Amino acid sequence: MSGEEEENAAELKIGDEFLKAKCLMNCEVSLILEHKYEQLQQVSEDPMNQVSQVFEKSLQYVKRFSRYKNPDAVRQVREILSRHQLTEFELCVLGNLCPETVEEAVAMVPSLKTKGRAHDDEAIEKMLNDLSLVKRFE
Amino acid sequence: MFFHIVLERNMQLHPRFFGRNLRENLVSKLMKDVEGTCSGRHGFVVAITGIESVGKGLIRDGTGFVTFPVKYQCVVFRPFKGEILEAVVTLVNKMGFFAEAGPVQIFVSKHLIPDDMEFQAGDMPNYTTSDGSVKIQKECEVRLKIIGTRVDATEIFCVGTIKDDFLGVINDPAAA
Numbered sequence: 530m531s532g533e534e535e536e537n538a539a540e541l542k543i544g545d546e547f548l549k550a551k552c553l554m555n556c557e558v559s560l561i562l563e564h565k566y567e568q569l570q571q572v573s574e575d576p577m578n579q580v581s582q583v584f585e586k587s588l589q590y591v592k593r594f595s596r597y598k599n600p601d602a603v604r605q606v607r608e609i610l611s612r613h614q615l616t617e618f619e620l621c622v623l624g625n626l627c628p629e630t631v632e633e634a635v636a637m638v639p640s641l642k643t644k645g646r647a648h649d650d651e652a653i654e655k656m657l658n659d660l661s662l663v664k665r666f667e
Numbered sequence: 668m669f670f671h672i673v674l675e676r677n678m679q680l681h682p683r684f685f686g687r688n689l690r691e692n693l694v695s696k697l698m699k700d701v702e703g704t705c706s707g708r709h710g711f712v713v714a715i716t717g718i719e720s721v722g723k724g725l726i727r728d729g730t731g732f733v734t735f736p737v738k739y740q741c742v743v744f745r746p747f748k749g750e751i752l753e754a755v756v757t758l759v760n761k762m763g764f765f766a767e768a769g770p771v772q773i774f775v776s777k778h779l780i781p782d783d784m785e786f787q788a789g790d791m792p793n794y795t796t797s798d799g800s801v802k803i804q805k806e807c808e809v810r811l812k813i814i815g816t817r818v819d820a821t822e823i824f825c826v827g828t829i830k831d832d833f834l835g836v837i838n839d840p841a842a843a
Contacts, residue, residue, distance in 0.1 A: 537748055546672070551670065558713075583704075583712070590769040
């Protein structure tokens with residue numbers, strides 16, 4: 530696959546299929562997987578045996594790295610970020626890593642600053658401020 | 668990064684499952700077959716969240732098996748080159764360290780660890796800065812950047828770096 534060689538998330542080259550797909554932040558995955566796990570718990574005594582290793586590891590991972598625990602906060606974060614003309618992928622990287630400064634945000638998501646997009650430092654700073662507010666009032 | 672995508676698969680079903688519960692049988696077989704698998708293109712299939720559609724079945728000549736095209740929604744984990752993510756350190760040795768982000772393993776070579784960090788052997792092998800302020804050891808949480816992926820049929824393996832701005836240890840439960 531020639532597309533494979535070109536792949537670079539920093540320039541948003543992640544393939545058309547994934548660029549259009551819905552990305553999930555860790556906190557969202559955590560909600561989905563825990564819900565699924567609870568469903569399994571109701572039908573079987575030992576749900577850990579029922580699930581694949583991939584599921585188990587992913588669940589542990591997203592539990593550990595979820596920035597927002599309550600479902601309302603998760604929804605708010607997505608809402609705030611989606612006001613800023615970000616792609617799904619950028620939105621989720623920001624939601625996952627919660628950068629604190631503009632410099633950090635641009636280092637995490639270099640594509641914010643490319644191709645003359647309307648993200649000046651002020652807009653990014655405003656976005657980060659809004660995010661930290663959600664975190665504080667959670 | 669986790670994604671929510673729609674995938675399609677042709678499911679072969681034995682005739683003994685035909686009947687009222689055909690759909691349930693199909694779905695539970697699908698879950699058993701694809702959850703936990705990994706492909707280079709779509710990454711790890713973590714969980715199936717819904718069925719979009721079950722197409723018309725096609726009877727296979729000679730066997731009686733029927734193939735159904737099934738479209739399903741699922742959560743997948745697919746690492747990308749250039750992506751920055753957080754991971755948990757699982758193993759430290761003199762070559763570098765291994766970290767895990769969900770189902771995927773990431774290796775960070777010692778050449779991609781900042782030069783001022785030295786390897787320290789012992790029962791808790793670690794990388795430490797000369798002033799001892801930063802320490803990478805097992806169970807540490809690090810933020811790293813993926814610089815390469817190797818894909819084979821059933822596994823994705825990544826190489827990462829922490830030699831860049833805003834990368835490195837973010838939390839060490841042992842030190843807290």
